[in-house]
Amino acid sequence: MNVSVLGAGAFGTALAISLAQKGKVTLWARNAEHVADMQASRANGLRLPGVQFPENLSLTSDIAQALATDVILLAVPMQQLAGFLADHIAPDSTANLVACCKGFEVATGRGPVSVIRDAAPQATAAILTGPSFAADIARGLPTALTLACADEDAGKRLQQALTTPNLRLYRTTDTQGAELGGALKNVIAIACGVAIGAGLGQSARAALMTRGFSEMTRLAQHMGAETATLAGLSGFGDLVLTCTSEQSRNYRLGLSLGAGDSFDPTTTVEGAATARAIVQMTQTSGVDMPITQTVARLLDGAADVPTSMAALLSRPLKEE
Ligand SMILES: NC(=O)C1=CN([C@@H]2O[C@H](COP(=O)(O)OP(=O)(O)OC[C@H]3O[C@@H](n4cnc5c(N)ncnc54)[C@H](O)[C@@H]3O)[C@@H](O)[C@H]2O)C=CC1
Ligand SMILES: O=C(CO)COP(=O)(O)O
Numbered sequence: 001m002n003v004s005v006l007g008a009g010a011f012g013t014a015l016a017i018s019l020a021q022k023g024k025v026t027l028w029a030r031n032a033e034h035v036a037d038m039q040a041s042r043a044n045g046l047r048l049p050g051v052q053f054p055e056n057l058s059l060t061s062d063i064a065q066a067l068a069t070d071v072i073l074l075a076v077p078m079q080q081l082a083g084f085l086a087d088h089i090a091p092d093s094t095a096n097l098v099a100c101c102k103g104f105e106v107a108t109g110r111g112p113v114s115v116i117r118d119a120a121p122q123a124t125a126a127i128l129t130g131p132s133f134a135a136d137i138a139r140g141l142p143t144a145l146t147l148a149c150a151d152e153d154a155g156k157r158l159q160q161a162l163t164t165p166n167l168r169l170y171r172t173t174d175t176q177g178a179e180l181g182g183a184l185k186n187v188i189a190i191a192c193g194v195a196i197g198a199g200l201g202q203s204a205r206a207a208l209m210t211r212g213f214s215e216m217t218r219l220a221q222h223m224g225a226e227t228a229t230l231a232g233l234s235g236f237g238d239l240v241l242t243c244t245s246e247q248s249r250n251y252r253l254g255l256s257l258g259a260g261d262s263f264d265p266t267t268t269v270e271g272a273a274t275a276r277a278i279v280q281m282t283q284t285s286g287v288d289m290p291i292t293q294t295v296a297r298l299l300d301g302a303a304d305v306p307t308s309m310a311a312l313l314s315r316p317l318k319e320e
Contacts, residue, residue: 001070001096001161004028006088008035008059009268011100012075013044013051014134018164020056027059028066035061051138063088071096071161073128074116077268078103078183081112085119093120096158098147099127102182102238103270104277111179113148124154127175128162129182130233131241133248137167144168146234148178170233177229180220182238186250186271187278187292188212189242193254194298198305200258208291209243215289219278222287257298258305272299290315 005016008029016027029035038044042053060066067088076084078101089097097120099112110118116125130145137143147162147169149155159171172178188208195204213236220230229235242248246255250271256263275296282289294312297303303311 001157002026003071003073003161004066004069005073005075005100006063006066006084007075007100008038008044008047009075009077010044010047010134012073013048014132014136014138015073015075015100015128015167016057017051017054017138018140018167019162020054021164021166024056024058026066026069027057028063029059029061032061035059048134048138051135067095071098071158073098073100073162074112075100077101078112078270079105079273081105082108082110082115082119085116089120089123091120093123095120096124096126096154098158098162099125100129101270102129102186103274104179104183104281106273106277106280109277109281111176111183113150113175113179124149124151124158125175126155126158127178127182128169129178129238130170131237132167133241133245135247140166142166142168144170144233144237146170146172146178146229146232148172148175148229148234150175172226172229172232172234174226174229176223177220177225177227178234180223180225181216181230181232181235183270183274184216184219184278184292185212185235185239185242186269187275187295188216188239189248189250190254190257190269190271190275190295190299191291192243193248193251193256194258194295194305195254195309197255197258197261198309200309204309205243209239212243212291213239215291219282219287219289222285271295275299 004026005012126149132143279296
């Protein structure tokens with residue numbers, strides 16, 4: 001199966017580099033100047049500096065060329081996905097479309113697979129998610145991810161096609177669980193960053209990760225996802241990575257919030273929009289999401305760090 005990656009950000013570029021170990025890969029970017037620069041330097045200095053492109057990786061800003069492949073990876077940020085699909089994917093497409101983004105749409109509360117299904121109902125919709133920093137994948141370090149596709153046979157084919165020597169894919173048919181894990185862990189990572197940035201200590205972080213996982217699982221159960229998926233790479237695995245590494249942009253945003261420092265607003269931080277989306281989604285359902293709500297309030301400037309922590313600590317005592 002030949003593969004194209006749409007979106008030449010850090011993650012799309014890293015996936016294209018890794019997949020090029022197996023065969024020809026096309027990396028598409030919307031900006032022709034960026035493509036020319038990458039063609040000349042054989043690197044993506046803008047988003048993934050320091051890693052040279054292998055020979056098998058070709059670049060294009062021609063969307064028709066990029067769409068003429070067996071598998072299409074969609075590596076644009078979550079809030080851009082629906083617009084991107086509307087612009088470039090025909091509603092009657094039967095392509096294999098694999099979302100490579102993490103989050104929920106603020107406007108609709110949909111996750112990436114739902115957005116693909118709505119845009120192209122006859123396409124095969126899948127999601128590739130789990131603990132992986134783009135820089136690690138691009139440097140050939142060992143990484144394991146989850147490929148979720150409701151169609152089991154198509155999922156098996158995609159699992160084979162997208163596994164590379166350093167990128168090992170596990171498979172599930174539970175797309176909803178995979179979407180939820182990848183989206184919610186980013187919000188918890190912001191909370192953990194806040195705790196560390198504010199000097200609250202490692203014990204506070206461990207508490208936030210554990211209780212965060214508890215609220216991730218609660219929402220997944222409520223929505224009918226499998227809790228086993230949440231305990232896998234796309235949930236627990238990614239929670240651990242993102243809450244403990246300064247490579248994570250979500251965690252770094254939290255660090256800045258906690259320390260009262262400024263943060264570059266152009267950075268892709270999926271957890272910020274997702275926190276707001278989840279608060280809206282759970283307003284009527286009554287699912288208890290205290291950490292996610294706290295993060296949303298902090299991001300909106302509706303509460304400060306000491307008040308937020310005091311509020312979390314003074315909640316009614318309960319069984320674990
Ligand atoms: N960077 C990482 O280590 C990882 C990122 N991800 C996920 O990958 C997704 C993308 O993140 P990154 O690549 O890191 O972000 P990034 O900020 O490096 O790049 C985003 C790219 O999307 C492009 N883009 C945005 N809107 C577009 C549109 N309408 N049409 C075409 N291109 C558009 C931008 O030009 C940019 O090149 C996010 O959902 C993130 O959670 C997942 C795992 C690892
Ligand atoms: O999703 C990621 C790791 O799995 C990347 O995390 P950030 O988006 O926080 O950088």
